[in-house]
Amino acid sequence: AQKVTQAQTEISVVEKEDVTLDCVYETRDTTYYLFWYKQPPSGELVFLIRRNSFDEQNEISGRYSWNFQKSTSSFNFTITASQVVDSAVYFCALSPYTGANSKLTFGKGITLSVRP
Amino acid sequence: DADVTQTPRNRITKTGKRIMLECSQTKGHDRMYWYRQDPGLGLRLIYYSFDVKDINKGEISDGYSVSRQAQAKFSLSLESAIPNQTALYFCATSDPGQGRSEQFFGPGTRLTVL
Numbered sequence: 001a002q003k004v005t006q007a008q009t010e011i012s013v014v015e016k017e018d019v020t021l022d023c024v025y026e027t028r029d030t031t032y033y034l035f036w037y038k039q040p041p042s043g044e045l046v047f048l049i050r051r052n053s054f055d056e057q058n059e060i061s062g063r064y065s066w067n068f069q070k071s072t073s074s075f076n077f078t079i080t081a082s083q084v085v086d087s088a089v090y091f092c093a094l095s096p097y098t099g100a101n102s103k104l105t106f107g108k109g110i111t112l113s114v115r116p
Numbered sequence: 117d118a119d120v121t122q123t124p125r126n127r128i129t130k131t132g133k134r135i136m137l138e139c140s141q142t143k144g145h146d147r148m149y150w151y152r153q154d155p156g157l158g159l160r161l162i163y164y165s166f167d168v169k170d171i172n173k174g175e176i177s178d179g180y181s182v183s184r185q186a187q188a189k190f191s192l193s194l195e196s197a198i199p200n201q202t203a204l205y206f207c208a209t210s211d212p213g214q215g216r217s218e219q220f221f222g223p224g225t226r227l228t229v230l
Contacts, residue, residue, distance in 0.1 A: 009156070033217050045206065045221035091158060095217050103149075103174075104219055108158040 002027045004094050006107035013082050014115050021077040021110050023092030029053075031097035034068065034075040035104070039089040051075065052097060082114045119143045120222035122207050128228045135194040137225050139207030147210045148190040149219060150174075150182060152203040159206065165190055197229040 003026040013019045025034065036048040049059065051068050059066045063080045079086050092107045120141045129135050139148065146167045151159040151174075161174030163182040171182060179201060183191045194201055204226050208219040 035218055037221075043204065043226075044223050045208075047218050047220065050218045097217075103161060103164060104159075104217075106158040106160075108156060 002029075002094050002096075002105040004092050004105055004107035006092055006110050008110045009108070010111045010113070012113040012115065015084060016081050018078060018080050019082050019112065021079075021090050021092075021112065023075045023077065023107060025073050025075065025092070025094045027094060027096075029096050033095045033097060035093040035095070036066070036075075036077050037091045037093065039091065039109070041088070045091075048077075079112075084114050084116055087112060087114045120207060120209055120220055122205075122222040122225050124225060125223065126226045128230065129197050130230050131198055133197050135197050135227065137192045137205055137227070139190045139192070139222055141188050141209045143209050143211070143220060144187075145209035145211045145220075146187060147212065148184065149208040149210070150180075150190070150192045151206045151208065152176070153206060153224075154203050162192065199229045202227060202229045
């Protein structure tokens, strides 16, 4: 069975602070995908990143960076110099790698509030 | 135009009514999904379909049914709505080709059952 734990439920920061959103997962699969999605106040779900389990390189995209550590089953997301527009609910998700079974298991989400 | 559309976007109904939520996609993906989102619970899978002839139950399918009318259309029905089905419902699609498995979501349907 797969499980995704986002232990932080709500985080509040002041603009320009750095913030890290934690994600810990459990799976019996040897290969799998990890994802982050953003849900702004408007409600839609926006895909941010996909990472496969055999690529442990960290990734940076502008102010966003992701730290994947297979040894600790974690896939953490850091926003550098946060902005008010980063205020949203962020979901971490997990799916098996094999295309025959691409169901996503989501964490419960972290609500990030960035204050001006 | 959006790749994944859902209608209606908002719906208020009464207990016992039959409700259908519709999803259409122009992405050409074979796989489609229905989720519900409740505050503090994340997204939970209701049903999924890997092609027109394939329908599968997710983790919370009781009280729901689906129909895959075509590759591009996947409808979710509540046969007799009850208040605890009040939630935000999302349709999603994916394309497993080339090892990709991220899902693309519609804008959501906010359903309130009184």
